[in-house]
Amino acid sequence: MTRVAVVGSGIAGLTAALEARSAGADVVVLTKAAPDESNTRYAQGGIAAVLSADDSVEAHAEDTLRASSGLADADAVRTLVDGGSVAIAGLEVRGVGFDRGADGARLLGREAVHSASRILHAGGDATGAEIQRGLLAECRARGIEMREGAFVTDVVVSRGRVAGVRMIERGATAEAQADAVVLATGGIGQAYAVTTNPQVATGDGIAIGLRAGAAVRDMEFVQFHPTVLAVGAPFLVSEAVRGEGAVLLDEAGRRFALDAHPDGELAPRDVVARAIARAMARQGGRPVLLDATGLGAAFLTRRFPTIDRAVRDRGLDWARVPIPVSPAAHYVMGGVATDLDGRTSVPGLFAAGETARTGVHGANRLASNSLLEGAVFGARAGRTSARESVREGVDAGSTSLAPELRDRLVARKTAPGDVPSLSRRALQDVMWSCAGLSRDAEGLADAAAIIARWRAVTPAPRTVREHEDRNLLDAAAEIVRAASARTASIGAHWRSDDVPTYDHPEPVLEAAC
Template structure:
């Protein structure tokens, strides 16, 4: 059996290793170089190691609470019950998590967690260490790797996915496979401000949508509260606040307690909106004050952040640094069951590309790497179990389509004219439109205006040819789906916040 894994973050690499170790022919297709993507950028850790007074059930409760009650309890149970095994597996594959002098794993706490249960590596370089170890394991295993492979679309046969159409060295090629696992990450490049790498353009989700797969919950976009508001986007890990750093306004007031009793350790959506509102009122970024931790502690615990902030002219051991929110993580995506199977036979998804139901309306900190490892392994097992007869016995029908679904059968591509009075299309224009109207704070009229502009851009489009043009097509498709989902969900919940309409307001 041949299994194609598209994507090379923690979910894709885990899936590839598990499928290979089960004796199947596996090929990894990476958009860039092997090990690129969001995983190596992750400063936070992996939740799931329980010390005294903590438990998997408490972790589940925190996950569901952060998800505003919309998390799938069964998916959360899978996450917390299998997390220990996946963390042990990462250690066995060479991930060097931080340890105390006695050899015990060091456990940290982050926002909305009720206990310290998060393991880190290199202080604030957990993702980079995981990417290093898993990349080395894949190369050592001899798994076939195809780099600089741009996913264009999925190959369909009688309603089943049987491979992919790729752009390799400027040439469109078709690659057949018995099963395809999509682990292509999220779509942070929809927004003007994001922590995501430049390649996070939703390629896997868009390709699945064009093939007819169900997607859901695209309105739930998590904005990380603390990005350094100076120069290129650089994330200041939530673990900094977990260690005791505070958020203050121009008067030195810890304003987060005005919004939530947990203050800086409230769920991410609450903190991000509090920062956005306070920055809007004072006309300047709010500040993160970590000076109480001291220079030595900051350098030891957060070496990457310490190095970057100092390089940009800040001594954060002595002064508070300016921070702002930015698009960070997509809770929605391709609808999957607990084994990564989608509504299309032969297609599986894992990681940020998938909508497993774990995150609900808001992701709990440090659950993303855990989800990638847990559900990457499950997707591999399900892919191995696939057979040509799966469509006959109703395999695809077993995937429940919970949540609000969105699908599309047209390809949205780059605009060449203004159309319907809309401004000329550019990726920057799309990103600013999404930031202004489909970002942290949403209103009916803003969402409607955004959709009208997106539709005008789509109607004046031509077929894409280059990778950048294909990315623009994917972003436009996802922008339409995200704005539509946000407009349809009229209540505020989790990361989706609807402000009162300006129409009729006095």
């Protein structure tokens, strides 16, 4: 029987585990924290799928490519949108309950760049938490082994293919054999000073893939969510709030988002986030305002109970007064490059969810496509890992290897005395300043030199925290390298030293279908 180790317990990892088990594999899920602590749990906005007669997979594909600035892979997009209705049915069969109206029909919302209402929610704005609950319950019911507090540090590669994982479990190092490993650890949000991601999002799967020699692509494309509550700890205010009619205002009460794009608040996320950053710069760095007062207290409480509670816990009444918001690092479109079945360039190694670069997001992710990607491609990776673990890996494009990262020296030298001492906060500040919403050659060179210096002097990690910091350094180095190599602005990658003539060019859409 094939032994499959799934690293991570969000929607992609749990779906992969369930599908691998259904395909006859012996499955173990390894998670460094509690099984319900993942990016999935905190997803508010919803999951996109074509479920109504007023919509079509062709329209969903076109919207996805438009948001991607034309860089999404057409085959991957088609696989994603074609699999939407089946993925939703699968989640419901596994116990996930989506919001329905009085007539029993699923309630469908609309978000930026979507041309139709196709966003499913659960608990108003607790979609991810409901999906996490349902999938975890199903995994337990199916008897899938769940090892909590098992921090995977690396995959074991023997004779050119994956043979298992190394990990720290209960404070001790250990190895676990596996015929196939699925990396599904989520994103890299903790590489930035302000992020919507939980503490566990330290780029583990991407860094593990890099060190194993897997191809990693598109890491320059880091999406910043436009609206994060700017009072207290960062808290995401879902794009669905703008989808319901909330607007963005500067301190003078002006709807500035319309200056950047005719769709205003519902323009692609990169456009809205940069518009907010420019408005904040004009007003001395102070946050802008999200005005949801026109929606009414009853509607806000019913439709967005989680956000409503968080806003009111901070002493704000958003039904009466606009609330302060600003951008934050949210999602990385790049990752470990895979084919449509989750195979990486290393035989036996698979990736899914935000850890993977499937090609569906291009330069900018369409709202509510991330949970769908986790469900659709997590299932494909799970099935394939169970039945094809002895096959060769795929050619997934250009490869960035750990030795190359370790040995790369940038032309712009930074004297050791100019480099701050390594800490997670120092790394986050460097990435926020030099590889954040706006980048340029000088800032990226500074970041590359600082990160190279840190990598050269940092001893081998021993504790979980030290391993996480190494993973963040590995991921940050790849973000900076990729951002330096792409000298033109496109999508979420914005070079202030190469500003195009207009903010968000319309891509050619024929390839979407």
